[in-house]
Amino acid sequence: MNLSFADFKLHHQLSESKVWDWFYQLHHAKLEVKNPAIAKQKLKRIMQATFKLSHDKGFALMTLRDLARQSDLSLGGIYSYIGSKEQLALMIHQFLPFVFSKTLTRHPEQPLSQSNLAKENCVAERARAALITFICEHLYLSEWLTPWFFFAFMEAKYSSPKIRKVALENESTTQQVLFERVANVSIASHHELSQQSALLVAMNIKSLLQSWYLKRPIYHKQKVTVDDYANHLAQLINRGIIDGNGQSK
């Protein structure tokens, strides 16, 4: 029904090096170092060091001396890649919308008017599928780019206004798509949630998506894979979450 993480990676040809190719593609104009091969390699070292250190002590408490040690570069060397500490954070935050635009499925999906609810089951199933597809894609992207998602979530709030703007725009776009698709499901299945309830459900789903990349180590210790989690969420959708209000069993 919904595709697996392996399928997703295959479909988008997501290799390990593709991350750094894309990252270089997005930021190469800002770099002082012009050789692409060298730049990709050093950017990888710097970003991975940033993820480790900011995961351990937080970006604010991460020192550029820490970063130099962890990435095996010198203090000055790092500055040929990042410009400043703040821009380092900005580069990371900007990467996520860039990847979204390259991977997320556009759903031109004609809006559900009252007229074409004829074949109900079909329409309802398609609305459900559109929601679940979006959930799976987000989940799989966050699996592929866990450190990036983690960083974006943890550091967005406490960054400069410029960075916060990037992060909040990205977040609210996601929230909005989620809301629309939840609303479509509730309309198509004639359960007609109030706008408030649909929003509540959409926010809940986002929390559960975040839970995956925030607590991935815990899930893995319990032998829960990302495919397991995707199925788990799909079942929540297919069962009670978007039903009419309140009649308990």
Add this chain to the structure above:
Amino acid sequence: MNLSFADFKLHHQLSESKVWDWFYQLHHAKLEVKNPAIAKQKLKRIMQATFKLSHDKGFALMTLRDLARQSDLSLGGIYSYIGSKEQLALMIHQFLPFVFSKTLTRHPEQPLSQSNLAKENCVAERARAALITFICEHLYLSEWLTPWFFFAFMEAKYSSPKIRKVALENESTTQQVLFERVANVSIASHHELSQQSALLVAMNIKSLLQSWYLKRPIYHKQKVTVDDYANHLAQLINRGIIDGNGQSK
């Protein structure tokens, strides 16, 4: 069925000043200032300033000069209350388990053995009620102490080991109680989730609890009260979340 936030406050006699009475009670031994009335008033100013500043820029980026300005105290004056910046954070983190121990309902709740499943509905209902009670109490406490919960969540990970220990112990206690009560529901209602699934559900519930105090302003803008949210979660429980695995509607 489940009590309201107003009932909860009434039952525990939670007034605005009670927060500071309890906070002083927990920490008075460490203070250099001995006059209780003065200390409570100044502690309130310092903590509220800490919440505002760490909410805006994060605790790591909050300066003690910021704190002095925001709380209308001098740099030196603050140190008669907090000892050090790290101890200020520790004092906040320690407060939550202290409040839990004073307010959370102990459920001595005989463990559900196979033998007393006779009156099934009754047992199942009681297991469900125990879970929902715990959820509501957590929700209401987080409503009463939103800044404290917010601070504990955002700053726990990036604190000293001593602080992290307090925060993680508190979190995993909550997680464990949640897990037990979810498992009890699934046993009592003969749906017998796997241990893995019960844990997944318990973690999901915790995410949804956190969502309340992390995004409270958004919920409020949508006119969602804490009682609304409590009912919403209760309905999720009473409907699909803890049902057998997988048969979609």
Add this chain to the structure above:
DNA sequence: ATAAAACGAACGAACGTTCGATATTGTGTT
């Protein structure tokens, strides 16, 4: 007038960033 509380200038440590010196790489000429 004595104790309690608040104050803020001053200190050393550590931070982000710069920049001139050094090392490495790539290219054109023997």
Add this chain to the structure above:
DNA sequence: AACACAATATCGAACGTTCGTTCGTTTTAT
């Protein structure tokens, strides 16, 4: 192939600033 010379990339000592914290002094309350 060997060399030389730019061009490119890396380095880390040094700078100015800001941080958490201290402590001798002043203010307030009894």
